[in-house]
Amino acid sequence: MTTPLPLRVQQTVASVLGRVPSTPGPLAPPPPGSDLRAVPGDPGAPFVGRSLEFASDMLGFARQRYEQYGPVSWSGAFGRRMVAVLGPDAIGQVLVNKDKYFGNADGWGFFIGPFFRRGVMLLDFEEHRTHRRILQEAFTKARLGEYLDVMTPRISRSLDDWTTGDGVRIYERIKQMTLDIGTEVFVGDELGPRADRVNRAFVDTVHAGVAVVRAPVPGGSWKRGLDGRTVLEDYFTAQIPAKRAGEGRDMFSVLCRARSDEGETFSDDDVVNHMIFLLMAAHDTSTITLSMMSYLLAKNPEWQEKLREESFALGETGSMADLDSLVSLDLAMRETLRMYAPVGQLARITVRDADLQGFHIPAGTLMSLGIHASQRMEPWWDRPDEFDPDRFAPERAEDKSHRFAWMPFGGGVHKCIGLHFGGMEVKAIMHAMLRRFRWSVPDDYVMPIGLTTGPTPADHLPLRLERL
Numbered sequence: 001m002t003t004p005l006p007l008r009v010q011q012t013v014a015s016v017l018g019r020v021p022s023t024p025g026p027l028a029p030p031p032p033g034s035d036l037r038a039v040p041g042d043p044g045a046p047f048v049g050r051s052l053e054f055a056s057d058m059l060g061f062a063r064q065r066y067e068q069y070g071p072v073s074w075s076g077a078f079g080r081r082m083v084a085v086l087g088p089d090a091i092g093q094v095l096v097n098k099d100k101y102f103g104n105a106d107g108w109g110f111f112i113g114p115f116f117r118r119g120v121m122l123l124d125f126e127e128h129r130t131h132r133r134i135l136q137e138a139f140t141k142a143r144l145g146e147y148l149d150v151m152t153p154r155i156s157r158s159l160d161d162w163t164t165g166d167g168v169r170i171y172e173r174i175k176q177m178t179l180d181i182g183t184e185v186f187v188g189d190e191l192g193p194r195a196d197r198v199n200r201a202f203v204d205t206v207h208a209g210v211a212v213v214r215a216p217v218p219g220g221s222w223k224r225g226l227d228g229r230t231v232l233e234d235y236f237t238a239q240i241p242a243k244r245a246g247e248g249r250d251m252f253s254v255l256c257r258a259r260s261d262e263g264e265t266f267s268d269d270d271v272v273n274h275m276i277f278l279l280m281a282a283h284d285t286s287t288i289t290l291s292m293m294s295y296l297l298a299k300n301p302e303w304q305e306k307l308r309e310e311s312f313a314l315g316e317t318g319s320m321a322d323l324d325s326l327v328s329l330d331l332a333m334r335e336t337l338r339m340y341a342p343v344g345q346l347a348r349i350t351v352r353d354a355d356l357q358g359f360h361i362p363a364g365t366l367m368s369l370g371i372h373a374s375q376r377m378e379p380w381w382d383r384p385d386e387f388d389p390d391r392f393a394p395e396r397a398e399d400k401s402h403r404f405a406w407m408p409f410g411g412g413v414h415k416c417i418g419l420h421f422g423g424m425e426v427k428a429i430m431h432a433m434l435r436r437f438r439w440s441v442p443d444d445y446v447m448p449i450g451l452t453t454g455p456t457p458a459d460h461l462p463l464r465l466e467r468l
C-alpha cells in the first residue's frame, strides 16, 4: 500500500497528539435528583481535541473509544466538546428522535452550513416535514424511471471513453461520470465549458465542508467553497424562469413545478438551496459506493466473476425491474454500504437537555453518530471486517439482528430520500462496468482510507483495468 503523503503527515501528527496527556472527566453533571449518568470522556489535545486522530483512522478511533467508554462518550473537537454515539441502540434512539431532543439544522450546520444552508437535511421539525413533502414529488417511481432513461446512455458513453491498463485511478473516473450524470439528470444541462465551470464550483463547495482551516483565508478551501456556492446560486437562479415555464423532466425542472398533496410549492430560493444540496447528497455517496465496491470486487475476484455472469445473463438493460433482478449485485452493494458507509458520520445537536440511553446531554451539545464504525461491530455482525455479501441472504439475514444494525441511509424522518435513486444509479453503473471490464489489484494491495463525507480511497484506487 502507498499511503499518500498528506495522509501520512496527518497520521503522524495524530499519533503525536494522541499521546498528549488528557484527563478523563464528565461532560456535564446530571440534573440533581435525576437518575441520569454523566457522559464519560476526555478532551484530547488543546483546540484540535481528537479530531485529527478521528480523521486519520475513523474505524480504529471509534473502536478504541467504544472499548474505553461505551456507546456514548465525549471528546474535544474544533475547540468544543462533541459527543460520539456508537452502536445501533444509541444511534437508533437519536434517529427516531421520539422526544425531539435532537436537531439537524445547527448539527449539520456546524460542518456544512455555509455551503449547503437550507438544504432539506439542514431543516428541522415542522419546516422539514413541509419541504420533504414537496421534495417527495421528485422521487416517485415514475420519475426514477425517467431519470434512468437519461442515465443509461450517458453511462455507456462515459465507459466507452475509459482507457485501460495499469494504475487506472478508478475513483477519479467514477467521480467524473457521476458528475456528468448529475449535470444531465439533475440539472438538465449539456456537458461543455459551462458545465465544467459549474462542476468545479460544486467540487469546491463539497471539499470545503471538510476543510481543516475553517475560515475564509484567501487561497484556502473554505474560501473556495464560499465562492463556489455563489457561482452555483447564480447559475441556478438565472435558469429558474425558463425551468418553471418549460416541461423538462430533469430534477431541477421537477422541483420548480413540484406541488405537494396539500398544494405547497417551493420559492425560487428554496429550489436553489435544494438543488445545491441534492447534487452533493447524490454525488459523493454514489461515487464512494461505486469506488469501494470496485475495490472489494478486485480483492474478491470470485464475487466479481459471479456478478459478471449475472450481468451477462441479463444483457444490456435499461429498466428498473431488470436492475432489481440482479440478486448478487444487490447483496454485494448492501455489503459495500455496510463496510464503507458513504456518510460515515451523521451530525446532530441537542435542542434541549436530553436523556440518551440514560446519559445526560445538555442542550447545545454537538453530536456525531458513528454509522461507519457501528456497522463493523459484533455482536450485530459476524466477523464484521470480512467481505461476505451472503450475510444479507434471507437464510442468514444478519441485517435483521437489530432494526438499526444496517443504517447506511440513516433512519427516522431524515432517512435518505434518494435511497432508491442511489441504489439504481450504483447498480446501473456497476452492471455496465462488469459487462465491459475486468479489474484487479496486486495481492498485497490494501487501500489507504481517507475522509470526505465518509471513508474514501486516499490513493484514488489504482486498478489494473482490462476491456473484455
Ligand code: HEM
Residues within 6 Å of the ligand: 104, 120, 121, 122, 132, 278, 281, 282, 283, 285, 286, 289, 337, 341, 342, 343, 346, 347, 407, 408, 409, 410, 411, 413, 414, 415, 416, 417, 418, 419, 421, 422, 423
Ligand atoms: C449510496 C448512496 C447514498 C447514501 C449511502 C446516502 C446516505 C444518506 C444518509 C445516511 C442520510 C441521512 C442523513 C441524516 O440523517 O443526517 C441521507 C439523507 C439524504 N439523502 Fe442520501 N444517500 C445516498 C444517495 C442519495 C441520493 C442519490 C440522493 C438524491 C438524489 C440523496 C439525497 C438525500 C437527501 C435529500 C437527504 C436528506 C433527507 C432529509 O433530511 O429529509 N441521497 N442520505
